[in-house]
Amino acid sequence: MKSLRFALLTLLVFLAACGGTSGQTNPQPGSSTYIQNKGSDTIVNLALAWAEKYQAEHLDVSISVTGGGSGKGIAALLNKTVDIANASRQMQAEEIKQAKANGFDPLEFVIARDAIAVIVNPTNPVGRLTMQQISDIYSGKIDNWFQVGGQDRPIVRLSREVNSGTHVYFRDTVIRLGDKKNKTLFAADTLLLPSSEGIISEVRQNPNAIGYDGLGYVPPDLKTVAVAKDAKGPYVLPSIATVNDKSYPVARDLYMYTAGQPAGTVKAYLDWIVSTEAQTIVANLGFVPILK
Amino acid sequence: MKKALSWSEALITAVVKACGYSAIVFVILIFFFLLREGVPALAEVKLGELFSTRWYPIENHFGILPLITGSIIITLGAMLVAIPFGIGTAVFLSEIAPRWLREILKPLVELLGGLPSVVLGFLGILVLTPYLRVFLNLPTGLTALAGALLLGGIAVPTTVSIAEDALDSVPQSYREGALALGATKWQTIWRVTLPAARSGVLTALMLGIGRTIGETMAVMMVTGNAPVMAVKLTSIFLPVRTMTATIAAEMGEVANGSTYYHVLFFIGLVLFLISLVVNIIASSVVFKSKTRAERVLS
Numbered sequence: 001m002k003s004l005r006f007a008l009l010t011l012l013v014f015l016a017a018c019g020g021t022s023g024q025t026n027p028q029p030g031s032s033t034y035i036q037n038k039g040s041d042t043i044v045n046l047a048l049a050w051a052e053k054y055q056a057e058h059l060d061v062s063i064s065v066t067g068g069g070s071g072k073g074i075a076a077l078l079n080k081t082v083d084i085a086n087a088s089r090q091m092q093a094e095e096i097k098q099a100k101a102n103g104f105d106p107l108e109f110v111i112a113r114d115a116i117a118v119i120v121n122p123t124n125p126v127g128r129l130t131m132q133q134i135s136d137i138y139s140g141k142i143d144n145w146f147q148v149g150g151q152d153r154p155i156v157r158l159s160r161e162v163n164s165g166t167h168v169y170f171r172d173t174v175i176r177l178g179d180k181k182n183k184t185l186f187a188a189d190t191l192l193l194p195s196s197e198g199i200i201s202e203v204r205q206n207p208n209a210i211g212y213d214g215l216g217y218v219p220p221d222l223k224t225v226a227v228a229k230d231a232k233g234p235y236v237l238p239s240i241a242t243v244n245d246k247s248y249p250v251a252r253d254l255y256m257y258t259a260g261q262p263a264g265t266v267k268a269y270l271d272w273i274v275s276t277e278a279q280t281i282v283a284n285l286g287f288v289p290i291l292k
Numbered sequence: 293m294k295k296a297l298s299w300s301e302a303l304i305t306a307v308v309k310a311c312g313y314s315a316i317v318f319v320i321l322i323f324f325f326l327l328r329e330g331v332p333a334l335a336e337v338k339l340g341e342l343f344s345t346r347w348y349p350i351e352n353h354f355g356i357l358p359l360i361t362g363s364i365i366i367t368l369g370a371m372l373v374a375i376p377f378g379i380g381t382a383v384f385l386s387e388i389a390p391r392w393l394r395e396i397l398k399p400l401v402e403l404l405g406g407l408p409s410v411v412l413g414f415l416g417i418l419v420l421t422p423y424l425r426v427f428l429n430l431p432t433g434l435t436a437l438a439g440a441l442l443l444g445g446i447a448v449p450t451t452v453s454i455a456e457d458a459l460d461s462v463p464q465s466y467r468e469g470a471l472a473l474g475a476t477k478w479q480t481i482w483r484v485t486l487p488a489a490r491s492g493v494l495t496a497l498m499l500g501i502g503r504t505i506g507e508t509m510a511v512m513m514v515t516g517n518a519p520v521m522a523v524k525l526t527s528i529f530l531p532v533r534t535m536t537a538t539i540a541a542e543m544g545e546v547a548n549g550s551t552y553y554h555v556l557f558f559i560g561l562v563l564f565l566i567s568l569v570v571n572i573i574a575s576s577v578v579f580k581s582k583t584r585a586e587r588v589l590s
Contacts, residue, residue, distance in 0.1 A: 006300055154431040161517070162350050163545040185348055188358075191434055191516035191531050194541050198417065198513065205422045208431050 033265040035063045039073020039086030042165040043254050046112060047086055049281050050273060061265055077257055078102055083266050085257040088114070088165075104260040111273050113288040115215040115243045115251035116170055118225040119200075121207045126150040128226040128235040131249060135175045137210060140187030145208070157190040158199045158211035170212055173250055196286075215243070216286030244291040254287070326564055330557035337551060342558070347519035347533070349542065354555045358519040360562065362532035363505060365522040366439045366515065370504045371497070373444025378451030378500060379486075379493060385452070386459040387481050398456070405449025413513035416442050421514055428529065434516035436532040442510045447500035454499060458492020459485060491578050498574030502567055505536075512537035535559050 037047055044067040051063035070087040077085035078098050091099075091106055099106045118134060120126060126149055129137075136142045138157055145153045160167040176182035193199050199211040203222055210225075215238050218224065226235035229249045242248040262270055272278055279289035333342065337354050344355035381401065385394050420441065421433030428437075462485050470480040486493065516531025517538075539556055546553045 003300065156432040161541050162348065163542055168350070183351075185346075185351070185353075188346070189518045189520050189531060191432070191518050192533070192541075193517065194512055194537075201417060202421075202432070202434065206425060206432055 033061050035061065035084065035266055035269060036082040037063060037084045037086065037256075038066045038068060038076050038082045040070040040088040040254070041067040042088040042114065042169075043086040043112075043256075046254075046282060046285050046287060049285060050278055053278070053281060054269060054272060061269070063269070074257065077106065077259055080259060083258065083262075084270070087255045087257060088169075088252065090253075090255065091257060099259070106257045106259060107261060109256045109258070109270055109274070110253045110290060111256050112254045112279070112282045112290060113243050113251055114169070114254055115238050115248060115288050116166060116174070116212050117215045117218045117238045118210065118212045118227060118250070119203050119218055119222045120210050120225055121203055121205075122221065122223045123207050124150060124223060126225070127223065128228065130228045130231055130233075131174060131177060132230070134225075134227065135177055135184070138175050138186055138190065139184045140189075151207075153208045155210060156202075156206060156208040157187060158202055158209055159186060159190045159192055160196070160199070160213070161192050161194055166212075166214055169252070170250075173252075174212075214286040215288055216283060240288055240291065243288045251288070323564065326557060326561045329554060330559075330561035331554075333551065333554035333558035336554060342555070345521050347538070349552050349555065352551075354551075356535075356555070356559055356562070358521050359533055359535045359538050359559060361522040361527075362436070362515070362519070363534045363536070363563075363566075365436050365527055365532060366443060366511060366534055367501060367504045369436060369440025369528055370443035370447055371501060373441060374447040374451055374500050374504070375497065377444065378448045378496065379455055381448065381452045382455035382459055382493070382496070383481060383486070385456050387477075387485065401449050401452050404445075405453065409446055409507060409510040410513075412442050412446060413510035416510065416514040430529055432516065432531065434514055434531050436515055436522060436528045436530065439511045439515040439532070439534075440528065442514060443504045443507055446507060446510065447504050450503055451496045451500040454496035455489070455493045458489040458496065461492070462488045491580065494577045495574050498570055498577075502570050502574075505566060505570070506563065508534075508536040508540045512540055517541065535563050539563075 037051065044065060047065045051065050055061060055063060070085075070089050073082070073085035073087055074091055074095055076082040078095065080102070090108070096106060118129065124145070126145060129148060133142065133148050137148070137155055138159075142148060143155055145151055145155055159170070171186065172178065175184055175186065191202075193202070196213050196217045199213055200217070200219060200222065203209045203211045224237055226237045227249055228235045234247070236242050236248045238248045238251070243251045256270065256273070258266060258270070261267075274290065282289040333354075342354055343357050344353070345357050346353040346355045347358050385397060385401075389397065416438055421435075421438050423433070424430060424435065424438055425433035466484055466488055467480055470484040471477075475484070511534050515534065515537065517533045518531040519533040519538075520527070520530060522528075522530070522532045539559055542552075543556055546556060
């Protein structure tokens with residue numbers, strides 16, 4: 001009897017283990033148009049958010065978004081394997097020549113802008129810096145706030161982690177001042193914080209701190225530094241207006257390229273991207289929406 | 293009846309044996325996986341570069357020494373906090389506190405051990421680091437000291453649990469003998485009970501060290517993650533970067549199979565080996581064969 005009960009129990013356990021699998025998700029009803037979108041990792045989250053919103057509103061369109069870098073996206077466009085290439089830089093002359101050789105003219109669309117705001121503690125008297133000064137601060141040449149007109153305090157440099165696109169963009173545009181041959185690195189004691197929130201909370205309560213982040217991530221209670229290209233130039237505060245009229249130096253355009261004039265679904269998608277609805281998503285993700 | 297009994301006995305024995313061996317098998321498999329993914333780093337990066345002092349992996353500076361020193365200085369600092377507090381609390385709970393107080397405090401300490409480290413890290417950023425910056429007049433509160441204090445706090449419950457059990461299991465006859473010879477209570481604790489529970493207390497400390505060296509989230513949030521060589525005594529007041537924080541922050545976006553990927557796994561391998569050494573030392577202390585005197589008395 002004891003062994004019979006044991007056998008029944010074991011059987012019950014095995015049956016329960018083999019129990020129902022979760023219900024299969026139904027595939028989408030037959031999609032008639034398929035848009036392929038590939039390229040920049042800076043743009044990939046934005047492109048995904050747009051694709052999700054657009055697909056929710058247009059059930060017959062299916063959009064696939066991949067990252068891999070601006071270079072990969074443009075290469076795929078040249079090979080005609082994608083409809084839209086995302087790029088955080090402009091196409092170079094050789095790439096345009098290659099496109100013409102492959103029988104089309106690449107068309108460029110500016111779909112958003114990316115700007116970096118340099119932030120300091122609200123009690124810090126320093127409110128304006130040149131690009132050279134910011135570069136020297138972050139590379140370690142300037143160590144104390146009084147060297148740039150502030151109080152006698154040590155400078156605590158805050159940065160994003162090395163795998164962040166913002167980190168790379170800041171290094172290339174500000175620390176290396178756009179010079180490709182420049183190999184200056186961040187100072188070794190730069191604090192690499194894992195999230196925007198970490199940078200913002202440290203700048204908020206530490207008067208010695210200087211940090212940077214995408215314009216969209218900076219809350220209004222922190223002090224943004226006005227940046228000038230050089231000591232003569234105008235010191236410009238970052239805002240949607242100054243980024244769009246190109247007076248703020250630490251900003252770049254984000255592009256989508258198509259092979260020739262887009263038609264049909266691709267054209268409709270690109271038109272939607274520059275509309276107000278899509279540009280609200282731009283602002284939500286920390287980028288700068290384009291002004292009409 | 294007897295035949296059926298032995299059939300189920302055999303099954304249960306086999307299942308329990310499998311569970312026991314599986315623990316060893318999993319550890320060995322993890323070790324081989326780490327080896328397979330981490331050893332190519334030794335081939336792809338020159339040994340001198342791998343042990344240099346600059347960690348900037350996106351431009352092929354793969355020096356892991358700052359990370360190792362960062363982990364070590366935080367572990368040492370955490371131990372300086374955990375040893376007095378951990379052993380002190382264990383001694384208080386087992387020797388000095390009245391029974392009713394012990395019944396309240398012991399579960400509370402266990403509760404502290406159950407707190408997620410992320411929560412402690414969050415408290416660290418918001419409360420501990422500004423306080424350190426103001427109180428010690430440092431440039432920033434995000435330092436190795438903040439990490440060491442938090443990790444000490446995380447290691448204390450583990451240490452207290454095990455040390456307290458070890459002290460509890462010292463036979464009452466030891467204490468009675470000491471007191472009968474005229475020792476004060478403190479002399480009994482310090483010179484008789486603690487040395488008798490030595491192996492258990494050392495195990496507790498080793499487990500605390502193991503927990504500390506593997507801690508990721510709390511250190512990632514409060515140490516500043518700056519890859520500087522933490523070798524001077526004053527380095528504890530400066531930001532550092534640990535091996536665990538490096539792996540956590542960078543593994544997500546690394547290309548599978550690249551040199552960077554292999555170097556990150558190599559760091560994981562170093563971490564694994566350090567934990568292994570700590571655990572081997574701990575178990576060699578615990579399983580040391582008792583001296584003849586100890587066998588006679590217990």
